[in-house]
Amino acid sequence: MAVLDSPRIVTARAQYEDSYTLARYLETGGYEGLRKALTMFPEDVAKQVDDASLLGRGGAGFPAGRKWSMLRKAPVSYLVINGDESEPATFKDHFLVERDPHQLIEGIVISAYALQVSQAFLYVRGEFALGLERVQQAVNDAYEHGALGSKIFDSDFSLDLVVHPGAGAYICGEETALIEGLEGKRGFPRIKPPFFPAVNGLYGEPTVVNNVETMSNIPWIILNGGDAFAALGVGRSTGTRLFALAGRVKNPGIYEIEMVKNTFRDLIYNPAFGGGIINDRKIKAFIPGGVSAPWFGPDLLDLPMGQDEVADKGSMLGSGSVVVFDETSCVVRAAWRITKFFSRESCGQCTPCREGSGWIERAMYRLEHGGGRMEDLELLLDLCDNIAPGLTWPPQQTTICVLGSSIPSSVHSAIAMFRDEFAAHVNQQGCPFD
Amino acid sequence: MSHLRNDLRQRAEELVALYPRPRSAMLPLLHLVQEQDGYLSEGGIAEVAELTLTTPADVRGTASFYDMFFLEPVGTYVVSVCTNIACLLAGGLELLEHVGTTLGCAVGATSDDGVFTLEESECLADCDIAPCVQVNHRYVRTNTPESFDALVAELREGKRDHEIPNHGTLIRVRRAGGLRAPKSEIAAERASAKAARDQRAEKSA
Numbered sequence: 001m002a003v004l005d006s007p008r009i010v011t012a013r014a015q016y017e018d019s020y021t022l023a024r025y026l027e028t029g030g031y032e033g034l035r036k037a038l039t040m041f042p043e044d045v046a047k048q049v050d051d052a053s054l055l056g057r058g059g060a061g062f063p064a065g066r067k068w069s070m071l072r073k074a075p076v077s078y079l080v081i082n083g084d085e086s087e088p089a090t091f092k093d094h095f096l097v098e099r100d101p102h103q104l105i106e107g108i109v110i111s112a113y114a115l116q117v118s119q120a121f122l123y124v125r126g127e128f129a130l131g132l133e134r135v136q137q138a139v140n141d142a143y144e145h146g147a148l149g150s151k152i153f154d155s156d157f158s159l160d161l162v163v164h165p166g167a168g169a170y171i172c173g174e175e176t177a178l179i180e181g182l183e184g185k186r187g188f189p190r191i192k193p194p195f196f197p198a199v200n201g202l203y204g205e206p207t208v209v210n211n212v213e214t215m216s217n218i219p220w221i222i223l224n225g226g227d228a229f230a231a232l233g234v235g236r237s238t239g240t241r242l243f244a245l246a247g248r249v250k251n252p253g254i255y256e257i258e259m260v261k262n263t264f265r266d267l268i269y270n271p272a273f274g275g276g277i278i279n280d281r282k283i284k285a286f287i288p289g290g291v292s293a294p295w296f297g298p299d300l301l302d303l304p305m306g307q308d309e310v311a312d313k314g315s316m317l318g319s320g321s322v323v324v325f326d327e328t329s330c331v332v333r334a335a336w337r338i339t340k341f342f343s344r345e346s347c348g349q350c351t352p353c354r355e356g357s358g359w360i361e362r363a364m365y366r367l368e369h370g371g372g373r374m375e376d377l378e379l380l381l382d383l384c385d386n387i388a389p390g391l392t393w394p395p396q397q398t399t400i401c402v403l404g405s406s407i408p409s410s411v412h413s414a415i416a417m418f419r420d421e422f423a424a425h426v427n428q429q430g431c432p433f434d
Numbered sequence: 435m436s437h438l439r440n441d442l443r444q445r446a447e448e449l450v451a452l453y454p455r456p457r458s459a460m461l462p463l464l465h466l467v468q469e470q471d472g473y474l475s476e477g478g479i480a481e482v483a484e485l486t487l488t489t490p491a492d493v494r495g496t497a498s499f500y501d502m503f504f505l506e507p508v509g510t511y512v513v514s515v516c517t518n519i520a521c522l523l524a525g526g527l528e529l530l531e532h533v534g535t536t537l538g539c540a541v542g543a544t545s546d547d548g549v550f551t552l553e554e555s556e557c558l559a560d561c562d563i564a565p566c567v568q569v570n571h572r573y574v575r576t577n578t579p580e581s582f583d584a585l586v587a588e589l590r591e592g593k594r595d596h597e598i599p600n601h602g603t604l605i606r607v608r609r610a611g612g613l614r615a616p617k618s619e620i621a622a623e624r625a626s627a628k629a630a631r632d633q634r635a636e637k638s639a
Contacts, residue, residue: 041634043634085559086556086557086559087557088518088519088520088556088557089518089519089520089557089561090557090559090561091559091560091561091562093559094559094560119454125559126461126465126500126502126571126603127502127514127558127559127568127571127603128559128571128603129570129571129572129603130572130573132603132604132607133606133607136607136608136609139609140609140610156626162452162453163607163609164458164461164462165461165462165465165603165604165607166461166500167461167464167465167497167500167501167502167503168500168501168502168503169499169500169501170556181461182458183455183457183458184455184457184458184459184460184461184486184488184496185457185460185496186495186496186499187499187500203454203455244561246519246520246523246561246562246564247519247520247523248523252520252561252562252564253562254562287519291519321561323519323520323523325523329523333522334519334522334523337517337518337519337522338518338519341518341519341556341557344556345556347499
């Protein structure tokens with residue numbers, strides 16, 4: 001049974017039309033978490049986040065508290081917030097930036113206090129024109145209100161927050177590419193090691209990069225305690241999470257769900273969430289966590305939605321976007337379009353990603369549009385294997401960043417699950433769904 | 435003589451001052467140039483180079499990496515139709531074809547009257563109203579052929595001007611008030627915060 005009564009942590013104000021204004025934010029307990037944090041030692045604020053075992057909500061799921069503690073020894077120079085959400089079918093950060101920018105700002109100020117950083121940057125995807133307007137207005141209002149700037153709420157802590165617009169590049173969601181964008185350069189991911197910007201970040205200085213949703217959870221954690229957050233969910237997956245449900249469902253949208261307590265079936269079929277498949281058709285497959293993740297079949301609908309639960313079955317919760325295919329959806333077309341996306345967004349630094357994505361895209365294109373051959377399937381698997389040797393999960397990496405190793409997921413899943421459909425495309429020399 | 439209008443030049447200088455290093459203002463400055471000229475003009479690129487202490491070649495090289503920057507003139511309205519996975523499943527390719535017919539231009543091209551430029555875009559993160567369409571990066575939420583055609587009629591009549599300004603998404607984004615404390619003050623505060631922390635660390639050790 002679906003668990004519907006978990007607390008609303010980041011969508012508490014979603015019901016209000018004016019949820020993005022300072023007035024509404026203050027009326028609903030806004031900036032109380034920050035006031036409380038400023039009475040605590042920075043180390044204790046960080047400890048609350050550590051106790052909450054808040055996993056990063058950007059996609060990799062790295063514990064935020066641990067990310068911070070790597071820097072406890074050396075002073076941090078910058079806090080950078082990643083709001084460059086571009087993973088296809090992911091729209092939760094769009095929601096948070098546009099609908100509750102003050103919650104995000106409060107989370108940023110508290111985190112900056114915990115890290116004792118005096119300069120923060122909020123990188124917002126350039127395509128979010130309205131989001132940029134709202135978040136900049138919110139920043140202006142927060143300065144006016146004393147929640148940003150010099151001597152915040154008359155404490156000794158000061159913080160300057162700059163809203164930085166992106167300009168259309170998926171790869172800038174990768175944290176080192178994002179830093180390059182913030183330095184005014186092409187968004188090329190940096191060579192690892194060092195693996196974390198904690199060592200070599202913005203302008204070569206120690207930098208923490210966190211996701212928008214991660215930050216938006218912080219005010220609640222400080223007000224209610226890390227333990228209260230950790231009490232939600234199961235095991236390593238604590239708290240609630242925003243899931244973006246898209247594809248062939250009746251009610252696509254953003255749903256805040258307690259981690260692990262609900263299954264994919266609950267999310268897709270419960271009337272409080274997805275409400276089932278359009279025209280009550282049969283579900284064919286679904287992507288559990290963004291297009292970089294391997295697909296699941298209907299046999300895994302009853303899997304609980306948790307970080308480890310999904311990882312155990314060979315995929316990932318990733319960015320929290322669930323895409324549903326029904327019996328009328330062509331998986332060859334879907335996998336082709338996803339590869340086309342990676343091919344277009346590859347930054348071009350590494351050969352397996354730059355060349356591999358293009359090769360796969362062309363082979364998938366001819367399968368879908370006529371001209372495909374049965375041996376293309378082996379060719380595709382070989383190409384995938386060249387990008388991520390062994391086609392294991394998590395994938396082996398042959399490239400600077402994980403964009404490369406994300407490319408094979410959809411094609412490999414589609415071939416593994418629906419080989420018959422590929423054969424039908426070859427036999428008909430085109431798409432049977434057209 | 436600066437290429438940017440006086441008010442935009444002033445905003446440009448404010449933007450540069452926000453960052454520890456001038457080059458960091460590159461992306462916002464390029465948005466400003468697009469706001470004035472509709473694309474990245476020679477003069478605009480030269481001015482951004484001057485403001486960021488780089489060269490025009492460097493600016494152009496950076497700008498060409500990012501999809502939102504145009505190195506050639508485009509239409510008054512840039513129409514982006516998403517055909518990525520969620521929109522694909524909702525008929526994004528079909529809508530894109532319809533939009534092309536309505537506007538009378540192919541993907542990547544500008545209509546003969548210079549009003550519309552059509553783009554096939556990647557996910558625009560508004561997947562609950564798929565297929566997603568943006569005009570100058572404003573969500574217009576026209577996910578059917580009929581609603582899109584109605585929008586085009588309104589755009590041609592200028593009825594949506596207040597909602598959909600020029601491209602360059604910063605047109606109504608302006609940092610006001612609470613401007614940056616002088617750098618020396620921040621450095622001093624940071625030093626004192628670090629001293630306090632070291633003291634606490636010593637105490638607990």
